[in-house]
Amino acid sequence: MFRLLVWVILICFSSVAYTQKQTGKELIDSGILKAKLGDFKAAIIDFDKAIQIDSAEAEPWYNRGIVRSEMQDYPGAIRDFSKVIQLRPVYPEPYYNRGLARDYMKDFGGAISDYNKAISLKMNFPEAYHNMGLAKFDLQAYREAEMDFSRALQYNPDFAEALYNRGLSRFNQQNYSGAIQDFNAAIKIDTSQYEYFSSRGAARAAAGNYEDAIYDFSIALEIHPEDLNSWLNKGLANLYLKRYREALTDYDRMLELSPGDPEALCNRGVAHHYLGEKSEACDDWKAASEKGFAKARGFLLKFCE
Numbered sequence: 001m002f003r004l005l006v007w008v009i010l011i012c013f014s015s016v017a018y019t020q021k022q023t024g025k026e027l028i029d030s031g032i033l034k035a036k037l038g039d040f041k042a043a044i045i046d047f048d049k050a051i052q053i054d055s056a057e058a059e060p061w062y063n064r065g066i067v068r069s070e071m072q073d074y075p076g077a078i079r080d081f082s083k084v085i086q087l088r089p090v091y092p093e094p095y096y097n098r099g100l101a102r103d104y105m106k107d108f109g110g111a112i113s114d115y116n117k118a119i120s121l122k123m124n125f126p127e128a129y130h131n132m133g134l135a136k137f138d139l140q141a142y143r144e145a146e147m148d149f150s151r152a153l154q155y156n157p158d159f160a161e162a163l164y165n166r167g168l169s170r171f172n173q174q175n176y177s178g179a180i181q182d183f184n185a186a187i188k189i190d191t192s193q194y195e196y197f198s199s200r201g202a203a204r205a206a207a208g209n210y211e212d213a214i215y216d217f218s219i220a221l222e223i224h225p226e227d228l229n230s231w232l233n234k235g236l237a238n239l240y241l242k243r244y245r246e247a248l249t250d251y252d253r254m255l256e257l258s259p260g261d262p263e264a265l266c267n268r269g270v271a272h273h274y275l276g277e278k279s280e281a282c283d284d285w286k287a288a289s290e291k292g293f294a295k296a297r298g299f300l301l302k303f304c305e
Contacts, residue, residue, distance in 0.1 A: 024053040028060055031067075040067050058087040062094060065101075074101040092122040100131060108135040126152040130162045137165065142172045160189040164196055171199070176207040194223035198230045201237075210237040228258055235267055247271040262293035269299060278303070 031046030044067055050060035065080030081098035088094070099114030115132035119125050133148030149166035152159055167182030183200035190196070201216030217234035220227055235250030251268035255261060269284030282304035288296030 024050045024057070024060075027053070028063065031060070032063060035063070035067050035070070040071050043067050056087065058084045058091070058094075061087070062097075065094070065097060069097065069101050069104075072104070074105050077101040078105075090121060092118040092125060092128070095121070096125070096128050096131070099128075099135075103131060103135055103138075106138070108139050111135045124155045126154075126156040126159055126162065129155070130159065130165070133162070133165060133169070137169060137172075140172075142169045145169045146173070158189055160186045160193075160196075163189070164193070164199070167203070168199060171203050171206070174206075176203045179203040180207070192223065194220040194227055194230070197223070198227060198233070201230070202233055205233060205237050205240075210240050213237045214241075226257055228254055228261070231257070232264060232267070235264075235271075239267065239270060242274070244271045244274045248275070260287070260291065262288040262291040262296065265291075266293050266296040266299070269296065273299075273303065 027046045027050040031043040031050070034046065035043040044064055047060040047064035047067070061080045061083045065077045065084065068077040068080060078098055078101045081094045081101065084091070084094040085098070095114045095118040099111040099118065102111040102114060112132055112135050115128045115135070118128045129148045129152035133145040133152065136145040136148060146166055146169040149162045149169060152162040163182045163186040167179040167186065170182060171179040180200060180203045183196055183203060187196045187200065197216045198220040201213040201220065204216060205213035214234055214237050217230040217237070220230040231250050231254035235247045235254065238247035238250060248268060248271040251264045251271065254264045255268070258264065265284045265288035269281040269288065272281035272284060282300065285296040285300040285304065289300050
């Protein structure tokens with residue numbers, strides 16, 4: 001399932017002290033430039049030196065936290081953002097980024113607490129509402145997640161990721177028409193994301209509109225031909241439409257990309273079965289059953305033994 005986490009970009013906190021400590025400011029500027037160029041280890045060295053010059057300044061701690069997050073050193077990032085919060089407790093960005101690091105560590109409760117604090121300091125913070133919604137989504141609190149995505153959209157109506165993720169929240173509440181509306185809006189803003197089409201296809205299929213679902217899965221696969229979910233769901237939609245040869249082709253392609261996938265094997269077996277190809281169907285169900293796929297075991301017992 002597609003999930004987007006949005007970073008606040010590297011920023012510089014204003015500081016009178018650094019006008020008097022040019023060496024420290026130069027190190028920070030150098031570290032930010034190196035980070036933007038992807039040389040994270042060198043950036044951290046610069047921020048370390050700036051901290052040694054003046055450990056009471058928030059800026060090097062903050063930027064080092066950003067870089068550590070980019071390096072997936074989330075415990076280190078949390079320590080740095082906590083230091084910034086100690087030094088500058090009224091800035092919303094450190095709470096937001098600490099929440100994001102906690103999110104990645106699956107500390108969803110801690111992340112939500114940080115996002116709430118960031119929002120209390122900056123009400124018009126759509127990224128914080130959005131990421132809080134993502135954390136609640138991970139906790140399967142889909143209605144609450146939907147409300148957070150809606151708040152994000154109040155402040156940024158063209159926030160395609162918030163539209164998309166609200167659509168996923170609605171989908172998980174079986175509100176397929178609402179999900180489709182959100183996916184439509186997200187696609188209108190950004191047509192480059194295959195997940196938007198794939199998810200709209202899933203919602204259309206769940207609502208029984210298999211023709212349009214196949215159209216969406218096909219577009220998703222034009223954008224990203226290796227999207228296994230789209231191959232799987234396109235094949236399933238073709239099965240529902242009794243297009244067994246087309247379904248067979250979909251599962252053949254999926255199994256080229258993911259050899260031995262038990263669900264694809266099981267569904268390909270169904271397509272073979274309805275095409276009257278018993279031997280091929282039983283071979284697929286046997287292979288899927290050996291991988292522990294219970295549904296295939298049921299078909300094997302019913303039709304092959």
